[in-house]
Amino acid sequence: MELTEEEIKTAKETSQNILENYTCTDRGKIIPVLQNIQNELGYVPLPAMQTVSDHFELPAVDIYSIVTFYNQFRLIPPGKNQVKVCMGTACHMRGGQIILDSWERRLDIKCGETTEDREFSLERVACVGCCTLAPVVVMNEEIHGKVTPTRVDGLLYSYQLDKEQEEGEEQEQKAGEENE
Numbered sequence: 001m002e003l004t005e006e007e008i009k010t011a012k013e014t015s016q017n018i019l020e021n022y023t024c025t026d027r028g029k030i031i032p033v034l035q036n037i038q039n040e041l042g043y044v045p046l047p048a049m050q051t052v053s054d055h056f057e058l059p060a061v062d063i064y065s066i067v068t069f070y071n072q073f074r075l076i077p078p079g080k081n082q083v084k085v086c087m088g089t090a091c092h093m094r095g096g097q098i099i100l101d102s103w104e105r106r107l108d109i110k111c112g113e114t115t116e117d118r119e120f121s122l123e124r125v126a127c128v129g130c131c132t133l134a135p136v137v138v139m140n141e142e143i144h145g146k147v148t149p150t151r152v153d154g155l156l157y158s159y160q161l162d163k164e165q166e167e168g169e170e171q172e173q174k175a176g177e178e179n180e
C-alpha cells in the first residue's frame, strides 16, 4: 500500500519527536521507541523505521526485521473504521470464516489490509469474550453478535447513511457560516 505525502511527512515528524526523548543509542530502547510510534500513529511505517535506523545507527533492514517479527506491530495505516472479525473457536464453528469472507468481498480487501480511501481496515481477532453471540464482529469497539452476510451489508449501509448525514451537516454548517 502506497503512503500519501501527508502520511510520510507525519511518520517522519512523529518518529523524530519521539526519538528526541532518547538521547542514547542503547539498542534495548528500540522496541519501546517502536511501541511509542505505533501508539502515536497506529502503525509503524517504513519512513519511521528509517528514522529509527538512523538514530540507532543500524541498517534499516534490522529495524524492519524487528517490526515484522513481533505481531504487535502494524505495517499499514489502520482505517478510520476498524472491523475485527472474531475467529475464536465458538465464532469459527458458527461461520466466522464466512463472515470474514463477506467483509473481504464487500470492502474489496484482504484480512490485514486497509481500503485505499483509509475508511476501513479488516482484521481477525481471537475470542472477544461473548461467545454466546457467535459469530461476532467488533466494529469501532462496538460488538455485533449473530452476524450474517446480510448483516454485514446492513452494517456497511448504516455506515454510509451516517457518513452522508455527517457530510450534509458539515455542508449546512459551512453554508451557515458563509451567510453570516
Ligand code: FES
Pocket: 086, 087, 088, 089, 090, 091, 092, 126, 127, 128, 129, 130, 131, 132, 134, 136
Ligand atoms: S469465540 Fe468469538 S466471542 Fe468467543
